[in-house]
Amino acid sequence: xxxxxxxxxxxxxxxxxxxxxxxxxxxxxxxxxxxxxxxxxxxxxxxxxxxxxxxxxxxxxxxxxxxxxxxxxxxxxxxxxxxxxxxxxxxxxxxxxxxxxxxxxxxxxxxxxxxxxxxxxxxxxxxxxxxxxxxxx
Amino acid sequence: xxxxxxxxxxxxxxxxxxxxxxxxxxxxxxxxxxxxxxxxxxxxxxxxxxxxxxxxxxxxxxxxxxxxxxxxxxxxxxxxxxxxxxxxxxxxxxxxxxx
Numbered sequence: 534x535x536x537x538x539x540x541x542x543x544x545x546x547x548x549x550x551x552x553x554x555x556x557x558x559x560x561x562x563x564x565x566x567x568x569x570x571x572x573x574x575x576x577x578x579x580x581x582x583x584x585x586x587x588x589x590x591x592x593x594x595x596x597x598x599x600x601x602x603x604x605x606x607x608x609x610x611x612x613x614x615x616x617x618x619x620x621x622x623x624x625x626x627x628x629x630x631x632x633x634x635x636x637x638x639x640x641x642x643x644x645x646x647x648x649x650x651x652x653x654x655x656x657x658x659x660x661x662x663x664x665x666x667x668x669x670x
Numbered sequence: 671x672x673x674x675x676x677x678x679x680x681x682x683x684x685x686x687x688x689x690x691x692x693x694x695x696x697x698x699x700x701x702x703x704x705x706x707x708x709x710x711x712x713x714x715x716x717x718x719x720x721x722x723x724x725x726x727x728x729x730x731x732x733x734x735x736x737x738x739x740x741x742x743x744x745x746x747x748x749x750x751x752x753x754x755x756x757x758x759x760x761x762x763x764x765x766x767x768x769x
Contacts, residue, residue, distance in 0.1 A: 537700075540753040541763050544698060552689060553765045554681070554707075610684035615674040625673045663684045 534592035542601045542668050551602060551666040553593065556659050557609060558586040563619070563639060564656040565646050572646055574619070575639035577657065580632040593664075602666040614657040619643035622655050675706055682710040695761040700749050701768030705731040705742075712742050719760075723748035 541551055560583075563574035596602055616622035623640075626633040643655070685707070686692075692714045702708050702720035704727055712718045720742060722728040728746035735742065745752065749768070 537749055537753075537768075540749070541698075541700070541765070544753065544756065544758070544760055545763055546759045546761055549759075549761045549763075550689065551763045551765060552685070554685070555765070555767055606688055608684060608688060610680045611678075612676055612681055613678060615671075615677060617671050621673065661681070661684075663688055665688050 578634040
């Protein structure tokens with residue numbers, strides 16, 4: 534990714550910007566909304582322990598240290614995926630998030646909540662970095 | 671109800687909070703996926719070149735492209751391959767969930 538960031542720098546005009554959007558590396562959460570409340574079901578893991586998130590951050594730190602870019606502005610936001618049921622969300626993740634890992638404990642907690650409150654909406658919640666970077670020439 | 675990604679539109683709000691000089695800009699989006707984010711900002715810029723290396727995801731973006739988004743150029747290409755051949759320079763590069 535360091536190579537890619539160096540190449541991006543070459544593709545930018547003077548007075549241009551790079552915007553970097555990516556998960557912040559915290560564990561992704563399964564949430565069960567229930568009226569005004571919400572229940573925490575558990576975390577989603579990845580088979581590689583989200584290693585690519587940390588590699589991406591290390592690559593960004595490297596090009597910042599090299600002086601290729603400087604951070605103009607940074608923030609975070611919450612990104613959510615909504616499903617009508619835990620099963621629907623699990624099927625979606627199995628198809629679209631190849632290294633997602635949902636533990637038996639999480640599945641059991643989702644089932645316990647379904648049994649207690651009927652099958653209901655589930656949210657996958659993650660925190661995401663967003664950064665505005667100025668290329669330095 | 672189908673799976674809904676970011677129905678709160680937090681992503682586009684964060685993007686517009688971060689940067690607000692989009693008008694007339696040329697944008698290179700790296701990792702445009704199914705176009706979820708692309709369609710939300712492309713109407714206010716002059717040009718978008720969107721790269722998505724996954725063939726199926728790229729096909730989904732082409733299929734679902736809104737009619738008013740014809741100015742968005744969608745390429746089924748990885749960034750390295752694109753960078754080797756490209757001569758154009760851009761006002762903005764958007765590294766979109768590209769780890």
